Amino acid sequence: MALFLGLIVIVGIVVFAFLLRQSSNDAPPPHSTKPRSAPSRPAPITRPKGETQPFDAQSAKSVHEERVLTGSAYVTDGDTIKIKNTQIRLFGVDAPELNHPYGKKAKWALHKLCKDQTITAKISDEDEYGRTVAHCYLPDGRDLSAEMVKQGLAIDWPKFSGGRYASLETTDARKKLWLADARQKGRMHVWKKFESRQEQ
Structure with missing residues (x-):
């Protein structure tokens, strides 16, 4: 019986110490005068009714705020430039890769x-490769994507544009840029065949 009472007293002391420790952790420090407040949450973004973000569910994610970059452009290939260290893919067009014809x-x-x-560059999306996609304009207002298509060195990519x-494509553009056309139509085997011939 004495053993049983001793065990109950020990368990009671352990429980009391545990509860005392828990309540001291929840209490503010003795020298603190600031009341505790709930962590703040960012306010939800509200948009005018009917406004939507440009978005292609298959390969792009929406950019929530319109961003505009301006500056001189370093040209990477026929549909990609860099402005202020941001790589930008021209909106809605496809130009041949550097190692492809044209x-x-x-x-x-x-x-x-x-x-x-x-x-x-008016940024609209981000593509599946993490590149920024933007409508890019010259100082006189001309659209770089449109200018490349008019020259027959890029083709419209209707999936995105x-x-x-x-309507700006030259009559022979899809024949001339046949690898870009094949990519748009999902015929990647044509690309792979061309690439393997280039490696030989």
């Missing part, structure tokens, strides 16, 4: 358009 010509045509110009540049 790839270098497309790069130099875009370089000629951008040389000594301040480019304005909604056909915005299709």
Whole structure:
């Protein structure tokens, strides 16, 4: 019986010490005068009724705030530039890769358009490769994507542009830029065959 009572007293002391420790952890420090407040949460973004963000569910994620970059452009290839260390993919068009037919010509045509110009890039999306996608304009308001299509060195990519540049395509553009056309139509085996021939 004495053993049983001793055990109950020990358990009681342990429980009391545990509860005392818990309540002291919840109490503010003795010298603190600031009341505790709940962590603040950012206010939800509200948009006017009917306004939507540009978004392609398959390969892009929406950029919530409109961002605009301006500056001189370093041309990477026929549909990609860099402004202030941000790599930017021209909206809605596809130009040949550098190692594909007309790839270098497309790069130099875009370089000629951008040389000594301040480019304005209105950022709209991010593509599946993490590149920023933007509508890019020359100081006189010309759209770089449209200019590349008019020169026959890029083709409209309707999946992303909604056909915005299709009417600007030259008559032989899809034949000339057949690898870009094959990519748009999902015929990647054509690309792989071309690439394997280049490696030999």
